[in-house]
Amino acid sequence: MSDSKSFYDTAYSGQQYATFLSAEDHFAVQVLLEFVDRFALHGKRCLEVGSGRGAFQDLVADYTGLDLSRTVADNYHKPFFSGSAEELPFEDNQFDAIWSITVLEHIPNPERALKEMRRVLKPSGVLFLKPAWNCRPWICEGIPVRPYSDLSLRQKFIKLTLPLRDSVLWRGLKTIPLRLWNSFRQNSGSMPLRFRPLHADYETFWMVDSDACSSIDPFDAIQWFQSRGDDVLSHPTWRSAILSRSEHLVVKIRK
Numbered sequence: 001m002s003d004s005k006s007f008y009d010t011a012y013s014g015q016q017y018a019t020f021l022s023a024e025d026h027f028a029v030q031v032l033l034e035f036v037d038r039f040a041l042h043g044k045r046c047l048e049v050g051s052g053r054g055a056f057q058d059l060v061a062d063y064t065g066l067d068l069s070r071t072v073a074d075n076y077h078k079p080f081f082s083g084s085a086e087e088l089p090f091e092d093n094q095f096d097a098i099w100s101i102t103v104l105e106h107i108p109n110p111e112r113a114l115k116e117m118r119r120v121l122k123p124s125g126v127l128f129l130k131p132a133w134n135c136r137p138w139i140c141e142g143i144p145v146r147p148y149s150d151l152s153l154r155q156k157f158i159k160l161t162l163p164l165r166d167s168v169l170w171r172g173l174k175t176i177p178l179r180l181w182n183s184f185r186q187n188s189g190s191m192p193l194r195f196r197p198l199h200a201d202y203e204t205f206w207m208v209d210s211d212a213c214s215s216i217d218p219f220d221a222i223q224w225f226q227s228r229g230d231d232v233l234s235h236p237t238w239r240s241a242i243l244s245r246s247e248h249l250v251v252k253i254r255k
Contacts (some may be wrong), residue, residue: 003202004068004106004108004200004202004211004213005068005069006202007202007205007211008067008068008069008071009069009070009071010071011069011205012052012053012069012071012072013071017205018052018053019053020052020053020055021053021055021075022055023055023056023058023059025055026055026056026101028101028102028130028248029056031130031248032056032059032099032101032128033059035097035099035126035128035250036059036060039096039097039126041060041096041097041126042060042061043060043061043062044060044062044096044097045062045064045094045095045096045097046059046060046062046063046064046095046096046097046098046099047063047064047065047066047090047094047095047097047098047099047120048063048064048065048066048098048099048100048101049066049085049088049098049099049100049103049113049117050066050067050068050085050100050101050102050103050106051065051066051067051072051080052067052072053072053075054072054075054076054078054080056099057076057077057078058078063078063079064078064079064080064081064095065078065079065080065081066080066081066082066083066085066088066089067080067082068082068083068084068085069082070082085100085103085107085113085116085117086107086108086109086112086113086116087112087116088116088117088119088120090120091120092119092120093120093121093122093123094120094121094122095120095121095122095125096121096122096125096126097121097125097126097127097128098117098120098121098125098126098127098128099127099128099129099130100117100127100128100129100130100131101128101130101131102130102131102132103131104129104131104214104216105131105132105133105135105209105212105213105214105215105216106200106211106212106213106214107213107214108197108213108214109214110131110193110195110214110216111192111193111195111224114193114221114224114225118228118230118253118255121253122253123253123254123255124252124253124254125252125253126250126251126252126253127249127250127251127252127253128248128249128250129221129248129249129250129251130247130248130249131216132209132212132246133216133217133218133245133246134171134175134215134216134217134218135198135209135212135214135215135216136165136166136215137196137198137199137215138155138158138159138162139206139207139208139209139210139212140198140199140200140201140209140210140211140212141155141199141201141206141210142201142204142206142207142210143155143158143159143162144159144162144207145206145207146159146206175217175219176242179217179219179242180242182194182219182220182223183219183223183238183242186223186227189227190227190228191223191224191227192224193216193220193221193224194216194217194220195214195215195216195217195220196214196215196216197213197214197215198212198213198214198215199213200212200213218244218245218246218247218249219241219242219244221249222235222241222244222249223241225249225251228254228255229254229255230251230252230253230254231251231252231254232249232250232251233250233251233252234247234248234249234250234251235249
């Protein structure tokens with residue numbers, strides 16, 4: 001974790017990484033406002049995991065932010081904690097709601113982070129998750145933005161085939177059968193979270209998500225919650241789960 005913490009401390013000290021300073025500038029503000037309104041969270045205790053520069057701290061009155069980086073602390077006028085999502089510094093059953101946006105893919109063990117979020121949520125608490133799902137391993141190498149002359153033979157082949165690899169049809173042909181297989185072989189009881197470790201680049205940072213270290217399919221996250229008895233309100237049917245793509249998850253915790 002020391003490499004990643006050093007990277008984020010340095011990145012947030014500049015003006016090139018996650019530069020959102022106000023909620024209005026953030027791409028996810030509308031769906032997050034709908035989440036706050038839907039569950040009447042304005043006066044309830046809310047936690048943001050991976051809160052960055054605190055763009056969302058004024059969406060609710062009782063807000064707490066948490067981020068791995070300490071250098072963002074000066075951006076907050078509400079409670080802020082520097083710490084890891086894999087080990088939240090809070091007691092059990094403390095929060096009515098948690099949201100986490102484009103964060104889960106940057107956590108080495110995302111399942112541990114999800115367990116921690118469930119732990120600190122109150123029974124019937126709600127969770128809003130919008131990671132970058134299914135991060136591509138070649139993004140960590142900067143293959144889409146680097147010139148061919150800078151690439152190895154393997155990397156050149158990947159770059160040449162990116163239009164196919166990134167097409168909806170190709171990804172669907174790979175993803176849907178795997179989801180169907182995983183759905184039918186799901187056992188009773190709590191299942192582990194399936195995810196693919198990535199080699200995060202904390203040196204060059206070629207492009208957005210070059211620092212991602214986990215690739216997670218939303219269907220696997222949905223199954224993970226459902227296997228614990230939680231209600232995935234954003235994807236209530238088997239069909240909506242199977243066809244999930246880049247959208248957010250809204251989960252009501254049952255414990």
